[in-house]
Amino acid sequence: xxxxxxxxxxxxxxxxxxxxxxxxxxxxxxxxxxxxxxxxxxxxxxxxxxxxxxxxxxxxxxxxxxxxxxxxxxxxxxxxx
Amino acid sequence: xxxxxxxxxxxxxxxxxxxxxxxxxxxxxxxxxxxxxxxxxxxxxxxxxxxxxxxxxxxxxxxxxxxxxxxxxxxxxxxxxxxxxxxxxxxxxxxxxxxxxxxxxxxxxxxxxxxxxxxxxxxxxxxxxxxxxxxxxxxxxxxxxxxxxxxxxxxxxxxxxxxxxxxxxxxxxxxxxxxxxxxxxxxxxxxxxxxxxxxxxxxxxxxxxxxxxxxxxxxxxxxxxxxxxxxxxxxxxxxxxxxxxxxxxxxxxxxxxxxxxxxxxxxxxxxxxxxxxxxxxxxxxxxxx
Numbered sequence: 031x032x033x034x035x036x037x038x039x040x041x042x043x044x045x046x047x048x049x050x051x052x053x054x055x056x057x058x059x060x061x062x063x064x065x066x067x068x069x070x071x072x073x074x075x076x077x078x079x080x081x082x083x084x085x086x087x088x089x090x091x092x093x094x095x096x097x098x099x100x101x102x103x104x105x106x107x108x109x110x111x
Numbered sequence: 112x113x114x115x116x117x118x119x120x121x122x123x124x125x126x127x128x129x130x131x132x133x134x135x136x137x138x139x140x141x142x143x144x145x146x147x148x149x150x151x152x153x154x155x156x157x158x159x160x161x162x163x164x165x166x167x168x169x170x171x172x173x174x175x176x177x178x179x180x181x182x183x184x185x186x187x188x189x190x191x192x193x194x195x196x197x198x199x200x201x202x203x204x205x206x207x208x209x210x211x212x213x214x215x216x217x218x219x220x221x222x223x224x225x226x227x228x229x230x231x232x233x234x235x236x237x238x239x240x241x242x243x244x245x246x247x248x249x250x251x252x253x254x255x256x257x258x259x260x261x262x263x264x265x266x267x268x269x270x271x272x273x274x275x276x277x278x279x280x281x282x283x284x285x286x287x288x289x290x291x292x293x294x295x296x297x298x299x300x301x302x303x304x305x306x307x308x309x310x311x312x313x314x315x316x317x318x319x320x321x322x323x324x325x326x327x328x329x330x331x332x333x334x335x336x337x338x339x340x341x342x343x344x345x346x347x348x349x350x351x352x353x354x355x356x357x358x359x360x361x362x363x364x365x366x367x368x369x370x371x372x373x374x375x376x377x378x379x380x381x382x383x384x385x386x387x388x389x390x391x392x393x394x395x396x397x398x399x400x
Contacts, residue, residue, distance in 0.1 A: 042393070046350050081334070082335075082384075087396075089333065089397060089399055106346075107292060107335050108319065108320070108348055109315075109346035110201075110313060111358065
């Protein structure tokens, strides 16, 4: 029953956030209605480390409400050269 | 047309020899030595001789393999352009090298740093034998070795907004090759004030991104958030380092963007971010707006 309330997202974490990648991140299950901010909380990633969030190739904010099948990428701030 | 220019064009035409592109297309070319001699004879810069040749459908041989991706007028336009490269480490060294080979006519090379041992892992222009030397001087030396027709101005100090007016005067594009997030915002602001496009890239580990910011655009705040919230924001490179494949690739992508901006190609990274992660070979263009 509970499964019906979950959706699956394809989660990609980049640069130093890779170490926070959950197993089977391409089929990461989250409750329906979850926001990007909720995902960060669940993965223990500070919003300060997630400045660049994109869903299906488009930049989104922390309050974006996830939909089943979303491709979510999270990039930390980087500044090296 | 002045008498002198008339004479130059005649001399160029007289000296030009025939060559063929690999596809069989016939072209007229000038050798490096011929460009040097013409510049001396007519008391012009090599760059001006090369531009004059291109405007008469004669290509300096060093640019032969830029054809036909570049037209003669594309190549002349690049030779006529001035570009500022701010920061001459991993990104900037590669940008300077590629822009010189492409035939970007004038370069302003800015860095107050010297080469150190920890630069050798990635910074194209650093060598065992030039440790301790000025990055700006070494970059100028390299550019002149590759393409003496490129006119170089160096500034052996770190970029400060106060010097922007002098450094960026007359440039067609500014290339952000800095290594800290806060100074990137200062450079963006300076470019915006002078109504100049900025090409910006950053690297951490095997990851990086590149974008182009025009003065009217929101720019780097779309990538890093508002600059006033930056305090103590550390880039991921502080833990991951910067590795040669990523930094050289991002430098090449910046040079490509410089080309597109100067040649007016619409398919550029304005309001887009090209994200690269070599860990899983991800290349993705994101819409920033």
